[in-house]
Amino acid sequence: MTNQEAEPFTYTITFSLLDDQGRAMSNTEETVASVGAGKTVRRTLEQGGYPAGGMLDAGRVRILGVDRVPSDEAPAPVGSCPASGLRLTADQGDAAMGLRVVGLHLENCGSRAYALVGYPVVQLIDAEHQPVDGVEILRGTDGIPMAGGDGGPPRPVTLRPGESAVSGLAWRNTTEFGEAVNVPYVRVRAEAGAEPVMVAPHLDLGTTGELGVRPWRKDETEAGRGTGESGSGRPGAQGPYGRPSSS
Numbered sequence: 592m593t594n595q596e597a598e599p600f601t602y603t604i605t606f607s608l609l610d611d612q613g614r615a616m617s618n619t620e621e622t623v624a625s626v627g628a629g630k631t632v633r634r635t636l637e638q639g640g641y642p643a644g645g646m647l648d649a650g651r652v653r654i655l656g657v658d659r660v661p662s663d664e665a666p667a668p669v670g671s672c673p674a675s676g677l678r679l680t681a682d683q684g685d686a687a688m689g690l691r692v693v694g695l696h697l698e699n700c701g702s703r704a705y706a707l708v709g710y711p712v713v714q715l716i717d718a719e720h721q722p723v724d725g726v727e728i729l730r731g732t733d734g735i736p737m738a739g740g741d742g743g744p745p746r747p748v749t750l751r752p753g754e755s756a757v758s759g760l761a762w763r764n765t766t767e768f769g770e771a772v773n774v775p776y777v778r779v780r781a782e783a784g785a786e787p788v789m790v791a792p793h794l795d796l797g798t799t800g801e802l803g804v805r806p807w808r809k810d811e812t813e814a815g816r817g818t819g820e821s822g823s824g825r826p827g828a829q830g831p832y833g834r835p836s837s838s
Contacts, residue, residue: 599662676701681790699750716776732803745806755810
């Protein structure tokens with residue numbers, strides 16, 4: 592992996608592993624963190640997880656996609672805690688009947704309580720890491736058909752160490768007149784002034800021109816306490832950069 596940018600970048604590569612007849616058997620992700628500007632990092636894709644104990648060679652691997660984010664905005668890896676004491680991640684999302692939902696998860700992994708109220712601050716970013724114009728960011732999802740609403744206005748949330756909050760992005764993948772908009776990256780701040788984290792949910796916004804953002808709520812699910820790995824509104828296992836499942 593060669594970083595041709597002028598600053599360190601973190602890369603997530605999605606591989607498809609094939610059988611001896613060229614059929615896709617499974618996908619796997621590898622993250623290469625903090626590749627310096629102009630630097631090249633070489634690694635070997637491990638055989639672990641290859642189905643049926645088969646032999647893994649270059650002819651049985653395909654690259655499905657590569658996500659890249661500035662290293663100083665990359666989500667903190669599992670088991671680590673940023674200096675802010677807050678670990679912000681996105682999940683793999685859910686899609687049904689044209690409705691798309693991606694969960695945002697905020698874990699207090701620090702040593703002090705953290706209070707917030709309202710909505711995450713989000714900015715849509717294109718493949719060249721430039722802001723995307725022409726999409727209205729809605730506070731709440733009441734205006735997104737079939738999204739189910741938000742259960743009322745934002746309420747104050749206090750996260751004790753080990754607790755988590757959950758928000759989410761919702762949109763309709765409707766394509767009518769005009770050019771469909773696809774947004775690979777979203778820069779997210781837990782609140783105004785917070786440190787940004789760039790996730791890669793790959794939003795297929797169609798031509799609706801709208802994205803709804805749910806308010807922060809305390810994650811009351813047992814699995815979501817202190818892990819940042821799951822919680823309400825989280826339909827699937829989390830990838831490092833929130834990329835939707837390719838299955």
